[in-house]
Amino acid sequence: MPDTLTITDNRTGKQYEVPVADGAIRATDLRQLKVTAEDAGLATYDPAFMNTASCRSRITYIDGDQGILEYRGYPIEQLAERSTYLETAYLIIFGELPTETQLQEWTTQITLHTMLHENIKKLMEAFQYDAHPMGVLISTIAAFSTFYPDAKKIFDEQSRKKQIHRLIAKVPTIAAYAFRHSIGRPYNYPDNDLSFTGNFLNMLFRMTELKYKVNPALERALDVLFILHADHEQNCSTSAMRGIGSSQVDPYSAMAGAAAALYGPLHGGANEAVLRMLNEIGSMQNIPGFIKRVKGGEGRLMGFGHRVYKSYDPRAKIIKQTADEVFAVTGRNPLLDIALELERIALQDEYFVSRRLYPNVDFYSGLIYQAMGFPVEMFPVLFAIPRTAGWIAQWEEMLLDPEQKIARPKQVYIGQTRRDYVARDRRG
Numbered sequence: 001m002p003d004t005l006t007i008t009d010n011r012t013g014k015q016y017e018v019p020v021a022d023g024a025i026r027a028t029d030l031r032q033l034k035v036t037a038e039d040a041g042l043a044t045y046d047p048a049f050m051n052t053a054s055c056r057s058r059i060t061y062i063d064g065d066q067g068i069l070e071y072r073g074y075p076i077e078q079l080a081e082r083s084t085y086l087e088t089a090y091l092i093i094f095g096e097l098p099t100e101t102q103l104q105e106w107t108t109q110i111t112l113h114t115m116l117h118e119n120i121k122k123l124m125e126a127f128q129y130d131a132h133p134m135g136v137l138i139s140t141i142a143a144f145s146t147f148y149p150d151a152k153k154i155f156d157e158q159s160r161k162k163q164i165h166r167l168i169a170k171v172p173t174i175a176a177y178a179f180r181h182s183i184g185r186p187y188n189y190p191d192n193d194l195s196f197t198g199n200f201l202n203m204l205f206r207m208t209e210l211k212y213k214v215n216p217a218l219e220r221a222l223d224v225l226f227i228l229h230a231d232h233e234q235n236c237s238t239s240a241m242r243g244i245g246s247s248q249v250d251p252y253s254a255m256a257g258a259a260a261a262l263y264g265p266l267h268g269g270a271n272e273a274v275l276r277m278l279n280e281i282g283s284m285q286n287i288p289g290f291i292k293r294v295k296g297g298e299g300r301l302m303g304f305g306h307r308v309y310k311s312y313d314p315r316a317k318i319i320k321q322t323a324d325e326v327f328a329v330t331g332r333n334p335l336l337d338i339a340l341e342l343e344r345i346a347l348q349d350e351y352f353v354s355r356r357l358y359p360n361v362d363f364y365s366g367l368i369y370q371a372m373g374f375p376v377e378m379f380p381v382l383f384a385i386p387r388t389a390g391w392i393a394q395w396e397e398m399l400l401d402p403e404q405k406i407a408r409p410k411q412v413y414i415g416q417t418r419r420d421y422v423a424r425d426r427r428g
C-alpha cells in the first residue's frame with residue numbers, strides 16, 4: 001500500500017493524496033487544498049512547534065517514550081562511559097568517531113586555539129564588576145565576529161573548519177574569564193598541557209600556584225556532564241542557531257543568539273530553579289507538604305518532566321552516578337538527601353506517575369555544579385560550553401542542506417481588516 005494520506009476537503013468535496021515520508025507530510029503539500037484559485041491554500045497552525053519538523057537531521061536521535069538518546073547513532077550511555085567530550089564533539093560535528101590520528105589532530109587544533117586575543121580580554125574587563133557571566137559570554141561570542149571577519153565565508157569549508165576550532169576551543173576560555181571577572185580575580189591563561197576539562201578547571205580555579213593540579217575525578221565528571229549536554233536536537237537554542245544562521249550570517253553572530261536563547265529560565269536556567277526549590281524546602285520534614293502543594297497546582301517540582309521524555313531522562317540516570325563520584329571528592333551536598341527523597345516519593349505518587357513525570361537532566365546537575373564550587377550564575381555558561389558542539393553541527397547541517405532557505409514562518413493574521421487613517425483630533 002502506498003504511504004499516502006487521503007484528505008477530503010469538505011469545503012469543496014475534493015480529495016487529495018498527500019505523500020507520507022518518515023512519518024511526516026510536507027506542509028507545503030497542503031497548499032493545493034484551495035477553495036478558490038486566488039486562495040493561498042491550506043496552512044498549518046503550530047504555535048511553539050509542538051508537531052512540526054523544521055529539518056531532516058542526521059545528528060541526534062531521541063525516543064522520548066523509551067528514554068533513548070543517541071548522537072550519530074551511538075547511545076549516550078556508551079559515550080558517557082567510554083568517550084571524552086572532545087571525541088564526542090568530533091563525532092557530533094563530523095558524523096563519525098575519529099581515528100587515533102584524527103583525534104590527535106583535532107585535539108592539537110583545539111589546544112592551539114584556546115588563547116583569546118588580548119583585545120577580547122580588554123573588552124571583557126570593561127564589564128561591570130558583578131556582570132552576569134552568561135551576559136558576558138553572549139556579548140563576547142558576538143564580538144568574535146568582529147575579530148574574525150573571515151568567518152563570513154560560510155560556504156568555504158576550510159574557513160568553517162577554522163571557526164569550528166576557534167569556537168570549541170575559545171568558549172571555555174571566555175566562560176572562565178567571565179567567571180573570574182564576576183568574582184574579581186585575575187584571568188588565568190590556558191594551560192595547553194592539560195586536557196580540555198582539566199584546562200577549564202585550571203582557568204577557573206588556579207590561584208597563586210605555578211601549575212594547577214587537576215583532580216582527575218572532577219575532570220572526568222565535568223567531561224561526562226559535557227558529553228551529556230553536547231546536543232539535544234531541535235531545542236529552543238538550537239532552533240535559534242539554525243534560524244539565525246539561515247540568514248547566512250557568520251557563525252559567531254548566530255551562536256550569540258543561540259546562547260541568548262539558552263539564558264532563559266525555561267531552557268538553561270532549570271537547574272538553578274532546582275537548587276532554589278531544594279533550598280526553599282530546606283529539610284526532609286517539609287517534603288510531604290511541598291509535594292501536596294505541587295499536586296494542588298501551586299508551583300512545579302522543578303527538574304521533573306520534559307517536553308520530549310515521557311520516561312526517565314537517560315541523562316539523569318548517568319548524572320546520578322556522576323554525582324556520587326563528585327561528592328566522594330567534594331563532600332556530600334546537603335541538599336542531595338532532599339532531592340533523593342523527592343525523587344523517591346514522586347516516582348511512586350499517582351500524580352507524577354500518571355503524567356509520566358520523571359527526573360530530567362537538570363534535577364541533579366545543579367547539585368554537582370554547586371558541590372564543585374560553581375555559583376548558580378555559571379550554570380547556563382556550563383551548559384553553553386558543550387552545547388557549542390551541537391550548535392555548530394546543526395548550523396553546518398542546515399547550511400549544507402539544499403532544502404533549507406531563510407527561516408520564515410507563516411502567521412495567521414487575526415488583526416483589524418483594512419481601515420482608513422483617522423485624523424488625530426477625530427480619535428477616541
Ligand code: ACO
Binds near residue numbers: 294299305306362
Ligand atoms: N511538576 C508538577 N507538575 C508538572 C510538572 C512538574 N515539574 N511538569 C508537568 N507537570 C504537569 C502539568 O501541570 C500538567 O498537568 P495537567 O495535565 O493536570 O494540567 C502535565 O504535567 C503536563 O505538563 P505540561 O506543562 O503540558 O508539559 P510540557 O511538556 O509542556 O512541559 C516542562 C515540560 C516545561 C519541562 C515541564 O515538565 C516543567 O515545567 N518542568 C519543570 C521545569 C524543568 O525541570 N525544566 C527543565 C527541562 S529540561 C531542559 O530544558 C534542559
